[in-house]
Amino acid sequence: MNQAPKLNSFRGGPDEDGRFGIFGGRFVAETLMPLILDLQDEWDKAKNDPAFKAELEHLGAHYIGRPSPLYFAERLTAELGGAKIYFKREELNHTGSHKINNCIGQILLAKRMGKTRIIAETGAGQHGVASATVAARFGLPCVVYMGATDVERQAPNVFRMKLLGAEVKPVTAGSGTLKDAMNEALRDWVTNVEDTYYLIGTAAGPHPYPEMVRDFQAVIGQEAKEQMLAAEGRLPDLVVAAVGGGSNAIGIFHPFLDDDSVKIVGVEAGGKGIEGDEHCASITAGSPGVLHGNRTYLLQDGDGQIKEGHSISAGLDYPGIGPEHAWLNDVGRVEYVPIMDHEALEAFQTLTRLEGIIPALEPSHALAEVIKRAPKMGKDEIILMNLSGRGDKDIFTVGKILGMGL
């Protein structure tokens, strides 16, 4: 009997070599290949293991605080006078962002693999805090690589990591931001292959990380879908999320990819403007290249040297993007747009004043796009935005820019 023709789906990737179209793959040094293959084996087993799923769900409910609420932003909606705006409140998770969803999943894998030491990279510090948290919870030593520039501008998170028992190693190479931290974490990993688990914080890097991180973060979109159906009896018309590496975005996007009626928008950091070099809009202003184990859109010069990005938000300050986003852009399923620093800053203040929620600067980018689009949409239309992190870590950065004294 012939097989039924396969449905056209945007959710089938990656293929067995870790590719999303031309993007993704396993561009790593030979030293790391056996580790990545081991990780893939373990992940393939774990994701089909009911006991693993049960432990993940238990920790999700009792440690992270899942499901996170779906919140109707009534005053913001009224102020903008258009579409109804809902937030998926990932900022209410333990540790204050979506990052913990992935960290819990990966540390359970690390335990299964018998690894005894955790390393991680961090930009804004949210992933570093989440990594340090799960390392404390599971009693494993943790080293977090963080760009020296970020150590300075995200001091509260550095302090949190230290309190949690992690060792924070500032990285001065390059511009001292997320990409340099990732280089340094990879160097640690090739040196300590036997005992060390590299807990990558975003849906990028060599296969199977982009797929694995996405699957751990897809709980965001799965919950939001059910919650939206319960609240409104239908799916949203527009889903919006900020994209740096892209883990919170792929987490909320993925369950909606095959719902044709749902428009999806990813928001990149436009920094001081995409005409110059001071931005992190990899898709809007970059080109395909190979970095950190995968092919994806990168900010680079004509010789293939990677450029330093800029964003007001440390969490978006990365010159690449997860490979699945690169593919979703090229096939036209998701639209990627830039938002400038000053627009994000305005959105940050708007939400704080109107809803009493201090958002992180990362989702403030998504919010700025929502603020642009909502007034142009009908009152019967619905926007779902991933409020991926809270802004406590950013108050000093914002206060400094606004000239507020303490």
Place this chain on the structure above:
Amino acid sequence: MTARMDKRFADVAAEGRPVLVTYFMAGDPDFETSLSIMKALPKSGADVIELGMPFSDPMADGPAIQLAGQRSLKGGQTLAKTLEIARRFREDDQRTPIVLMGYYNPIYIYGVDRFLTDALAAGIDGLIVVDLPPEMDDELCIPALEKGINFIRLATPTTDDRRLPKVLENTSGFVYYVSMNGITGSALPDPSLIGGAVARIKAHTNLPVCVGFGVKTADHARAIGASADGVVVGTAIVNQIASSLTEEGKATDATVPGVEALVRGLSAGVRSARLAAAE
């Protein structure tokens, strides 16, 4: 195609000694100085030259080579200029094999076909591209072999017997055994362990096996050369160059002679390796 490389390994083996492979970064600290360094290498006893292609994000390299890459890029080095250094070197030397070593992205952006054509025209004999494992052979390895350029693979302590055949499958020229897990420029492991590792690889291939990572002195070169077909020295040369520069990172009169003296010493080390082993 592989003639220059194969001949050099065969000739040196006939002399009863291991091959000395020397690495330095193209364009460090500037184009003309690095061309002079390259020309000095064979005269000082280097048998094979690895020419580093600078990259902004060298994930498998230690601080020394990372800084060399930064100096080179700051000096305006590009992949096109690196090929130009090789081409200029070839005007005077048609016998020393040249292997380009670096990361994939600059090649990918240059364009694989264009790169291979230009590399061949510049007299390149082989490629080592750190972030292209066998799983990614369709990207560059297979096209390079079709054009007649060797693709030299790194084998590491994590490359177990199960994986070794896959790593060796499309490797040609020689096998580069990375003597430890880690980044370039780390400490040298116990030479006796290296002998066992070389024997393990040789059980799977007829290609020469060169050993690198951590070889800094003539004594190291002698110890490694006792069991390996070749010894790769990189970070020590890069450090020698760095130590000769001005505070602003400019070349001095000591830059090229410093490299010559170091390589002469290393060359003496490999030339006495088998004698030492026979004692």
